[in-house]
Amino acid sequence: MYMEIEQEIRSFLMSRRARITPEQAGLPYAGGNRRVSGLRREEVAMLSGVSVEYYTRLERGKLSGASDSVLEAIARVLQLSDDEYAHLRDLARNVTSTGRVRMTRTRKSNPINGSVQQVLDSMSVPAIVQNERLDMLAANRMGCALYSDMIASSPRPVPNFARYAFLDPRSESFYIDTDASHDLIVSSLRAAAGHDPADRELTGLIGTLCACSQDFAQRWAKHNVRRHSRGRQLINHLGVGRLDLEYNDFALLLHRGLHRHLHRRAGFRQL
Structure with a gap:
């Protein structure tokens, strides 16, 4: 599909x-x-x-x-x-001249190798790698700790931020500004869908979310698009409490569609 x-x-x-x-x-x-x-x-x-x-x-x-x-x-x-x-x-x-999706080369499902994991592990801030479908493919220890609830509750081997936000009720207490978090996720998926409309897994994910979440379906129908390279996120961590975090998103060289996501406390500047 x-x-x-x-x-x-x-x-x-x-x-x-x-x-x-x-x-x-x-x-x-x-x-x-x-x-x-x-x-x-x-x-x-x-x-x-x-x-x-x-x-x-x-x-x-x-x-x-x-x-x-x-x-x-x-x-x-x-x-x-x-x-x-x-x-x-x-x-x-x-789009082709006949109105069909232009096919692209199939990619590996998880191209994370040892060198990428070593880079993540060397960082002193929570760091994760995600693809355009918002699958969490890798993380360092602090990244795993930050998203421990999503990882533990994921029904699939690879946790997905969109599934967690819209299909898991526990996310409502994790994201303090649920409305902003949901808008961010939907607009990111919209950008991903335009970037690679031949991605069947992405199309399937969007179909599932539209069918199972009225909130997602209503936001999806607005056709809002935004690529989030940096921003601020308020979360309520079960073990730590309220966290006000800044995040930055960096594309991984040689890995099309993969992004490294770094977090740090808002206002903190690393020397």
């Missing part, structure tokens, strides 16, 4: 178009009643410098072959963030 990529493109562009008013796009106020809350297709086409017919075709999912200049113009009109623009480019790259 693969992502229905034309539907993904259509829903993403329509959701971004609906949030931009004519005034925000720099169009003069025309008055009267509008049947749409945001921009019309005709207005997006005009502001992007393409024909209405061509933009309509793009919004229907026919992004294959769209030039960088056209994608850039659409991103400017729809006021896409950097992460949203990257998502749009990913979708254009991964």
Whole structure:
């Protein structure tokens, strides 16, 4: 099962178009009643410098072959963030002219080797390695201690942050700001789905979460995209209590789709 990529493109562009008013796009106020809350297709086409017919075709999912200049113009009109623009480019790259998902080379399920684990173990802060599906593939001792509840409660050999957050009731007491944590997870999975729509495990995970969690399904339908390279997280650890942590995310060289996640107490600066 693969992502229905034309539907993904259509829903993403329509959701971004609906949030931009004519005034925000720099169009003069025309008055009267509008049947749409945001921009019309005709207005997006005009502001992007393409024909209405061509933009309509793009919004229907026919992004294959769209030039960088056209994608850039659409991103400017729809006021896409950097992460949203990257998502749009990913979708254009991964859709074929026949509307199918462009297949990519199969990757190893867990390419963590001894050298990666040694690097993690040498760190003096909680450190983990996760993939784009938010599977926790490796961790040092402090990382395991930080997420000990998720590891212990995982019904699968590889713990998954999304499954824990939306399908395990214990996560509600672990994440202090549950709403922000859930938004972070969903928007990260949305970016991952655009980056690799041929990932069957990812598509299956998203399907399971949509079917089993109404909260996830509602957030997923918003089509929000964000890649979280750094931020702040409030958690309530069973053994330590409340922790205010800063995290940084680094891509692992030579391992496409894997990221090293480092945590430290907010306000702490290591010398």
